[in-house]
Amino acid sequence: MNTMATGLRIDGDRLWQSLMDLARIGATPKGGVCRIALTDEDRAGRDQVVQWMREAGLAVRIDEVGNVFGRRAGTDPAARAVATGSHIDTQPTGGKFDGNYGVLAGLEVMRTLNAHGIQTLAPLEVVFWTNEEGTRFTPVMMGSGAFVGVFGAEDVRLQQDGAGLRVGAELERIGYRGDVACGDVPGGPFAAYFEAHIEQGPVLEAYDMPIGVVSGALGQQWYDVTVSGMDAHAGPTPMELRHDAMLAAARMVDAVNRIAHDEAPHGRGTVGHMQVLPNSRNVIPGQVKFTVDFRNLSQDGLDRMDRIMHDQFAQLAARCRCTVEMEQVVKFAPCHFHPDCVDSVRNAAEQLGYAHMEVVSGAGHDAVYINSVAPTGMIFVPCKDGISHNEIEDAKAEHLSAGCNVLLHAMLARAGLA
Amino acid sequence: MNTMATGLRIDGDRLWQSLMDLARIGATPKGGVCRIALTDEDRAGRDQVVQWMREAGLAVRIDEVGNVFGRRAGTDPAARAVATGSHIDTQPTGGKFDGNYGVLAGLEVMRTLNAHGIQTLAPLEVVFWTNEEGTRFTPVMMGSGAFVGVFGAEDVRLQQDGAGLRVGAELERIGYRGDVACGDVPGGPFAAYFEAHIEQGPVLEAYDMPIGVVSGALGQQWYDVTVSGMDAHAGPTPMELRHDAMLAAARMVDAVNRIAHDEAPHGRGTVGHMQVLPNSRNVIPGQVKFTVDFRNLSQDGLDRMDRIMHDQFAQLAARCRCTVEMEQVVKFAPCHFHPDCVDSVRNAAEQLGYAHMEVVSGAGHDAVYINSVAPTGMIFVPCKDGISHNEIEDAKAEHLSAGCNVLLHAMLARAGLA
Numbered sequence: 002m003n004t005m006a007t008g009l010r011i012d013g014d015r016l017w018q019s020l021m022d023l024a025r026i027g028a029t030p031k032g033g034v035c036r037i038a039l040t041d042e043d044r045a046g047r048d049q050v051v052q053w054m055r056e057a058g059l060a061v062r063i064d065e066v067g068n069v070f071g072r073r074a075g076t077d078p079a080a081r082a083v084a085t086g087s088h089i090d091t092q093p094t095g096g097k098f099d100g101n102y103g104v105l106a107g108l109e110v111m112r113t114l115n116a117h118g119i120q121t122l123a124p125l126e127v128v129f130w131t132n133e134e135g136t137r138f139t140p141v142m143m144g145s146g147a148f149v150g151v152f153g154a155e156d157v158r159l160q161q162d163g164a165g166l167r168v169g170a171e172l173e174r175i176g177y178r179g180d181v182a183c184g185d186v187p188g189g190p191f192a193a194y195f196e197a198h199i200e201q202g203p204v205l206e207a208y209d210m211p212i213g214v215v216s217g218a219l220g221q222q223w224y225d226v227t228v229s230g231m232d233a234h235a236g237p238t239p240m241e242l243r244h245d246a247m248l249a250a251a252r253m254v255d256a257v258n259r260i261a262h263d264e265a266p267h268g269r270g271t272v273g274h275m276q277v278l279p280n281s282r283n284v285i286p287g288q289v290k291f292t293v294d295f296r297n298l299s300q301d302g303l304d305r306m307d308r309i310m311h312d313q314f315a316q317l318a319a320r321c322r323c324t325v326e327m328e329q330v331v332k333f334a335p336c337h338f339h340p341d342c343v344d345s346v347r348n349a350a351e352q353l354g355y356a357h358m359e360v361v362s363g364a365g366h367d368a369v370y371i372n373s374v375a376p377t378g379m380i381f382v383p384c385k386d387g388i389s390h391n392e393i394e395d396a397k398a399e400h401l402s403a404g405c406n407v408l409l410h411a412m413l414a415r416a417g418l419a
Numbered sequence: 420m421n422t423m424a425t426g427l428r429i430d431g432d433r434l435w436q437s438l439m440d441l442a443r444i445g446a447t448p449k450g451g452v453c454r455i456a457l458t459d460e461d462r463a464g465r466d467q468v469v470q471w472m473r474e475a476g477l478a479v480r481i482d483e484v485g486n487v488f489g490r491r492a493g494t495d496p497a498a499r500a501v502a503t504g505s506h507i508d509t510q511p512t513g514g515k516f517d518g519n520y521g522v523l524a525g526l527e528v529m530r531t532l533n534a535h536g537i538q539t540l541a542p543l544e545v546v547f548w549t550n551e552e553g554t555r556f557t558p559v560m561m562g563s564g565a566f567v568g569v570f571g572a573e574d575v576r577l578q579q580d581g582a583g584l585r586v587g588a589e590l591e592r593i594g595y596r597g598d599v600a601c602g603d604v605p606g607g608p609f610a611a612y613f614e615a616h617i618e619q620g621p622v623l624e625a626y627d628m629p630i631g632v633v634s635g636a637l638g639q640q641w642y643d644v645t646v647s648g649m650d651a652h653a654g655p656t657p658m659e660l661r662h663d664a665m666l667a668a669a670r671m672v673d674a675v676n677r678i679a680h681d682e683a684p685h686g687r688g689t690v691g692h693m694q695v696l697p698n699s700r701n702v703i704p705g706q707v708k709f710t711v712d713f714r715n716l717s718q719d720g721l722d723r724m725d726r727i728m729h730d731q732f733a734q735l736a737a738r739c740r741c742t743v744e745m746e747q748v749v750k751f752a753p754c755h756f757h758p759d760c761v762d763s764v765r766n767a768a769e770q771l772g773y774a775h776m777e778v779v780s781g782a783g784h785d786a787v788y789i790n791s792v793a794p795t796g797m798i799f800v801p802c803k804d805g806i807s808h809n810e811i812e813d814a815k816a817e818h819l820s821a822g823c824n825v826l827l828h829a830m831l832a833r834a835g836l837a
Contacts, residue, residue, distance in 0.1 A: 236714055237781035239620075242622070272666075
């Protein structure tokens with residue numbers, strides 16, 4: 002850890018300035034960013050980051066789904082690259098930091114090494130992945146998913162947005178259809194991959210910790226639920242003769258919450274969407290549709306939540322003289338990041354003197370996919386009130402700098418100094 | 420009860436035919452009726468019923484809010500009228516029987532007396548009240564409310580629909596602005612008022628009873644409720660750090676149900692409408708708005724429901740780290756029909772040999788307003804599956820005939836034979 006001893010640190014002001022510069026592209030009146038994947042704004046954002054990569058001396062390559070890689074050469078011709086990155090597409094009312102931080106922190110690592118004339122044994126790469134947000138084109142985490150082979154590149158290129166425009170055509174239109182095959186990395190697969198990201202949750206702030214050492218990501222199972230009873234006039238229908246789909250659904254919401262609490266600390270259960278029919282104040286609802294989002298760190302735990310939900314929902318529906326249908330619509334397996342990479346992050350935080358704690362990611366990230374093809378780790382920094390996917394998303398410059406310093410030293414630990 | 424002894428009965432086929440004839444005006448493809456108050460369809464329906472009234476020899480008068488009265492003279496010049504009626508306006512997707520049955524049952528009573536050459540001491544009237552449904556112009560039960568002075572006639576005439584058209588102008592356009600002052604009845608207030616109606620609920624059918632002797636109507640208190648928490652990402656936000664407005668609202672729905680059950684047999688509690696924000700499957704809802712419809716037969720009971728709701732909602736919100744606001748938006752006092760009129764209905768059913776049970780109306784009816792100015796009673800007959808305000812609303816001809824026979828003999832008992 003000679004770099005640690007020399008006190009090598011990133012330039013926090015430069016990092017902040019780059020974040021603010023990139024946030025001007027697609028800036029919204031409320032202080033957020035709207036830079037949806039493969040729009041003109043995304044093109045402008047990509048052009049800016051590619052220009053910065055070139056100015057930092059990186060060799061840029063683009064793959065067939067528009068993932069962009071900037072490589073800083075190493076001295077060991079046999080060494081595989083140590084990579085970092087995230088995404089620069091945003092939600093329609095997104096913030097300045099989600100994704101952008103991970104990409105620009107990677108760029109800042111390169112700039113810092115350039116400024117200090119430091120050479121690494123392994124090449125270093127900074128990447129931005131196409132369409133992480135999935136807001137215009139599904140699925141989410143499209144670019145990283147194609148990179149690891151979860152989706153076929155051609156299938157991805159055929160995906161359409163609401164207006165019928167295809168990913169492939171939009172990539173060509175904005176000039177980001179590359180010729181590199183998905184998953185190809187010069188010299189072989191990444192030796193390691195790190196992703197720095199704002200937490201998008203309230204834990205680090207609640208514990209006043211600048212650094213989260215991310216050990217894994219929760220698995221997710223999402224469901225569409227339909228409760229069917231019978232519409233009836235709220236006045237003339239006695240309580241004991243009702244088939245009240247709203248009452249059954251309400252008790253199911255409570256059950257979702259209890260099921261998640263019973264899986265503490267990692268269980269999550271959320272009913273975010275509900276649609277009531279006919280939704281009239283003096284009519285007992287005949288049908289209620291809602292969603293369930295279950296998350297847990299183990300597949301056993303998710304299976305248990307699934308089983309208990311099915312049992313309890315059936316009972317709750319029957320007790321209200323209703324029926325219930327449940328359909329699983331999304332499934333992501335739990336992810337455990339590579340112990341070596343988790344250790345590299347923890348060691349870097351420790352030696353830099355930053356307070357840190359082990360956390361798990363509740364959200365999906367490109368790193369979760371990359372973990373399936375390369376040893377991977379993540380670094381979280383706090384964001385204000387845990388708010389993300391929102392124009393008021395905010396983070397402190399000192400935390401962003403701390404996370405970037407951890408990234409720098411974790412990458413150097415994996416890449417080795419020349 | 421010499422009429423009973425003579426076996427005087429209405430003509431069930433004629434009643435059914437009139438119901439089917441009227442249902443052709445505004446008929447919908449699904450077998451229902453759309454004859455919204457003060458539209459061209461309402462005019463056509465009014466014209467048809469007025470023509471039938473005149474053909475039955477009734478003297479027709481129209482008041483300043485469009486209520487239409489058809490009078491059959493009595494022999495006692497000092498006797499006040501015994502009246503019956505209901506409404507002929509419908510919901511946008513209404514049925515053939517709601518309201519229409521009460522008006523045409525009254526007409527059938529007149530036709531029956533004509534056919535048998537029977538004279539009564541007191542005059543008899545059949546009425547249809549303007550805009551009972553309240554679907555185009557608020558408030559509901561507009562005509563009967565103006566008749567009893569709950570609303571000023573001029574205020575009613577100034578009410579606007581969604582297109583800015585006023586009740587007064589629409590009454591003039593369709594030819595139903597009368598010159599009789601609201602509430603004026605020749606010879607003085609009604610001696611009694613009866614209203615026959617389909618039950619609009621499942622009780623009579625569940626007990627296999629053709630006749631419901633209606634002792635009163637539930638009071639109603641309606642509320643708008645807003646639960647405020649904080650939007651957050653469903654993944655990264657641990658259960659114990661959430662401000663989940665959906666969870667708090669769900670527990671409130673359950674509480675509404677328990678509060679109503681604790682007020683058996685007359686308590687009703689319904690959450691018919693719910694709106695979730697932002698209503699995205701992987702976002703913990705930051706705000707949920709819903710409605711509460713409480714009904715009970717005593718004001719004490721309604722006050723108790725109100726108090727318990729306020730206490731429990733505040734506790735449930737606090738336990739979910741949310742806040743709650745409750746606003747009462749509608750209040751109708753409970754109604755107890757006049758014992759003499761309730762007895763007349765019960766006696767008629769008894770002597771006609773119809774199985775009957777005492778019921779309370781869960782819904783509002785014009786009769787509830789008329790009860791404040793004249794002794795009033797109601798007769799319920801079953802409707803299929805308790806369904807009303809629906810194009811599939813249905814009722815059996817034998818039940819409609821039974822209710823009409825009860826109406827005939829209850830009216831004769833109050834009016835006296837010449």
